[in-house]
Amino acid sequence: MDYKELEKAMADLDEDTVLDMxxxxxxxxxxxxxxxxxxCQKGMSEVGDLFEKGEYFVGDLIFAGEIMVEAMDIIKPALAGTGSKKLGRIILCTVKDDLHDIGKNIVKAMLEAGGFEVLDLGIDVPAEKIVETAKNENIKIIALSGVLTLALDSMKNTVQAFKDAGMRDQVKIIVGGNPVSEDACKAIGADEWAYSPQKTVKVCxxxxxxxxxxx
Ligand code: B12
Structure with a gap:
């Protein structure tokens, strides 16, 4: 398969070619x-660049998102494992002020396939809700997703909220999404970070x- 062609098709919003491939x-x-x-992810990055240059508009971002979701739905069975393990529950969400959820949903599918029961709190989730849910449901692994740069602040606030609730040493927190890096992870005060869903499943x-x- 010509992966460059696939990347270009994604960047060009050529839905038919992406789905056929x-x-x-x-x-x-x-x-x-x-x-x-x-x-596909590289193609999505190019979509983001074209948006920044003013060549694509929000409607194009939405369409790119839809193509990505459809594409992932097709290949999910091959990405996923056997799904037979029982690894307990995990909270996953996109942090406050961020509405992006395509990456989160891929991570969710991979975690479920890896044997976790995922409590998905959705998008734009305030720190207090995450802490409250962890407390009420007794969940010890927290996965935070964010694509906007400002999501890093929301992640930091979430870690702080766990500290304020006196629960920081009872939970493990993993952060991920496009702007997350080793340095960002340290600044946020999370336990781990990952870009690839595979590493996320391994760590969790x-x-x-x-x-x-x-x-
Ligand atoms: C699609 C898209 C949208 C769609 C989102 C649809 C949806 N349902 O998610 C829509 C149109 C709604 C949208 C809106 C906006 N967007 Co937008 N969007 C994108 C785009 C093109 C792709 C994002 C994406 O889905 N990538 C594909 C997924 C698979 O990748 P991913 O999220 O990184 O996830 C992977 C990993 O990071 C990891 N991962 C993800 N989550 C987690 C969690 C954990 C715990 C772990 C371990 C790993 C992990 O696993 C995933 C799979 O490998 C990006 C461009 C880009 N380069 O990312 C811009 C981009 C993120 N958007 C941007 C902007 C500016 C906006 C808007 C402000 C536009 C506007 N003017 O309204 C709004 C913001 C709304 C808000 N408050 O959130 C900017 C952000 C700039 C910045 N630095 O903050 C970007 C970078 C575009 C750009 N270059 O300007 N957007």
């Missing part, structure tokens, strides 16, 4: 699924074992 991945037994996902699986919530 995803079906081809599945027809080939899921071979190259990771590369296909990476190509280790935590589930450490916390004794894996069956």
């Amino acid at each position: 995803m079906k081809e991945v599945m027809n080939n037994g899921g071979e190259g699924v990771q590369e296909a996902m990476d190509a 699986t280790e935590w589930a074992k450490e916390l004794g919530q894996a069956q």
Whole structure:
């Protein structure tokens, strides 16, 4: 498969080509699924760049998002594992002021396939709601998603809210999304960060074992 072509099709918002190529991945037994996902994400980045240059508009971002969701729906079975493990519950959401949820939904699908029960609080979720849910539901792994630069502040505020509630040492917090990096993770005060959903599942699986919530 020509992944450059796939990347370009995504950037050009060529829905038919993107979806046909995803079906081809599945027809080939899921071979190259990771590369296909990476190509789509690179294409999405180009969509973002074109938006910044004023060549694309918000409507184009929405359409790009729809294509990405459809594309991921097709390849999800190949990306996912067996889904047979029982690793306990995890909170996942997009933090306050951020409405982007495509990446979050991919991470959710991967966590579920990896054996977690995901409590998805949705988008634009205030720190207090995350802390309250963790407390009421007794959930110890928290995954925060954010794509806007200002989401980093919301993530930091969320970690602070856990400290203020006296719960910081009872929970493990992983952050992810486009602006998240090693340095950002440190500044936020989270325990881990990841870009790839695969690493997210790996880290959370280790935590589930450490916390004794894996069956
Ligand atoms: C699609 C899109 C939209 C759609 C979102 C639809 C939806 N349902 O999510 C819509 C049109 C709604 C939108 C709105 C806006 N957007 Co927008 N959008 C994008 C775009 C093109 C793609 C984002 C995306 O889905 N990427 C694909 C996914 C799969 O990637 P991902 O989110 O990074 O997720 C992956 C990893 O990060 C990781 N991951 C994700 N979450 C988590 C969580 C954890 C715990 C872990 C470990 C890992 C992890 O796994 C995922 C899979 O690999 C980006 C461009 C870009 N370069 O990202 C701009 C972009 C993010 N948007 C931008 C802007 C400015 C906006 C608007 C302000 C536009 C406007 N003027 O209204 C609004 C903001 C609304 C708000 N308050 O949130 C800017 C942000 C600039 C900044 N630095 O803050 C970007 C970067 C575009 C740009 N270059 O200017 N947007």
